[in-house]
Amino acid sequence: MAQENVAPRSRTDLFLSFTWLGLQGFGGVLAVVQREMVDRKQWMTLSEFAEEWALAQTLPGPNVVNLSVMFGGKHFGPTGALAAMSGLLLLPGLLMLAIVIGFQAFAHLPVVASALHGMGVAAAGMVMAAGWRFWPTVKQHPLGWPLGLAFAALSFALAALMHWPLAHVIGVVGLVSCGLTWRRLQNKDSA
Amino acid sequence: MNWSLWLELHLHFCMLSLLAVGGALAIVPEMHRYLVNDLQLLSETAFSQSVTLAQIAPGPNILLVAVMGWNIGLQAAGGFEAGGVAMVTGLLMALSLLTAAVLPSSLLSYFMVKWLHLHQHALSVRAFKAGMVPLVMGLMISAGWLLQTASNPQMDWRLLLLCVASMLIVLCTRVHLLWLMLGGALAGAALGL
Numbered sequence: 548m549a550q551e552n553v554a555p556r557s558r559t560d561l562f563l564s565f566t567w568l569g570l571q572g573f574g575g576v577l578a579v580v581q582r583e584m585v586d587r588k589q590w591m592t593l594s595e596f597a598e599e600w601a602l603a604q605t606l607p608g609p610n611v612v613n614l615s616v617m618f619g620g621k622h623f624g625p626t627g628a629l630a631a632m633s634g635l636l637l638l639p640g641l642l643m644l645a646i647v648i649g650f651q652a653f654a655h656l657p658v659v660a661s662a663l664h665g666m667g668v669a670a671a672g673m674v675m676a677a678g679w680r681f682w683p684t685v686k687q688h689p690l691g692w693p694l695g696l697a698f699a700a701l702s703f704a705l706a707a708l709m710h711w712p713l714a715h716v717i718g719v720v721g722l723v724s725c726g727l728t729w730r731r732l733q734n735k736d737s738a
Numbered sequence: 739m740n741w742s743l744w745l746e747l748h749l750h751f752c753m754l755s756l757l758a759v760g761g762a763l764a765i766v767p768e769m770h771r772y773l774v775n776d777l778q779l780l781s782e783t784a785f786s787q788s789v790t791l792a793q794i795a796p797g798p799n800i801l802l803v804a805v806m807g808w809n810i811g812l813q814a815a816g817g818f819e820a821g822g823v824a825m826v827t828g829l830l831m832a833l834s835l836l837t838a839a840v841l842p843s844s845l846l847s848y849f850m851v852k853w854l855h856l857h858q859h860a861l862s863v864r865a866f867k868a869g870m871v872p873l874v875m876g877l878m879i880s881a882g883w884l885l886q887t888a889s890n891p892q893m894d895w896r897l898l899l900l901c902v903a904s905m906l907i908v909l910c911t912r913v914h915l916l917w918l919m920l921g922g923a924l925a926g927a928a929l930g931l
Contacts, residue, residue, distance in 0.1 A: 636800075650787070651818070674878060677763060678877075713768035713877075726865075736861065
């Protein structure tokens with residue numbers, strides 16, 4: 548626990564470290580980010596990491612990208628933020644395009660098309676599972692789980708079945724949900 | 739691809755960047771609505787391919803925006819048959835949309851982090867954080883559902899079963915995602931789905 552934090556040496560160090568981090572992240576990156584930043588690089592302690600990650604999740608935008616911007620910016624200002632973020636996106640992005648081009652070159656073959664269908668529904672199952680992972684949090688929701696679940700179901704109906712624009716879903720469901728949560732927490736705090 | 743359409747796409751993704759509470763997967767339903775249903779710049783197949791391939795490649799999920807940009811640019815310039823020009827257009831489109839999707843939220847993170855650090859226990863921040871969780875859950879399940887229907891437009895029951903199995907395996911075991919994708923690919927190819 549008495550770990551001395553090590554600061555990233557340079558912008559190049561940030562860029563390369565986040566490139567390496569991005570290249571290891573399949574599906575969820577959280578576990579990889581934690582292992583790299585806390586265990587291997589010792590840039591922060593585990594509790595510091597938990598706090599930074601919570602902040603990165605609160606803000607809109609991709610969580611890891613937010614974390615890289617926050618961390619790079621803390622140590623080297625705007626250029627540090629840029630170095631960390633571009634490390635995370637540049638090489639992994641090019642690798643991804645290479646994979647896409649590779650698949651598309653053979654996508655006209657029936658067997659590749661079938662494999663892509665199979666992978667597509669498998670990926671769909673993973674994404675649904677990622678959504679379902681929020682259930683324990685919704686179960687503990689300040690508004691109680693029935694209302695939490697109702698808001699989740701309502702956003703599903705509006706986004707997936709009725710194809711509402713996201714801005715409207717957030718404007719309606721998000722506003723009501725946050726408003727009610729705010730009132731509930733306020734009552735709890737004063738009680 | 740004309741300039742006004744490009745500008746509209748770019749600005750729309752800038753807005754999505756700021757609406758992406760919960761990360762990249764939470765804006766997948768919106769990208770489907772906007773790019774497939776409304777503007778018809780992507781087919782259902784190209785949409786499902788973009789999200790699927792982004793899952794098997796390493797890197798943050800937001801890179802799926804780059805894959806969509808690539809597909810939009812490539813198609814607009816005439817596809818692979820058009821050669822180098824189409825590939826350059828695809829590359830530029832990928833870069834443009836990815837930049838739009840990460841830059842506004844990154845600027846917000848950069849400038850908000852100090853404020854948020856000080857106020858993370860404030861009532862408004864806690865209410866926002868907790869209040870958005872059900873929404874994010876609903877949006878991510880929507881993303882999975884739309885991806886399922888895009889990959890399986892005929893609603894073949896075997897593919898539906900594969901989808902449910904994949905979800906349960908992720909929830910109940912610690913099998914690496916790449917094995918699941920490989921399993922999906924093999925099952926799809928073997929059954930000729």
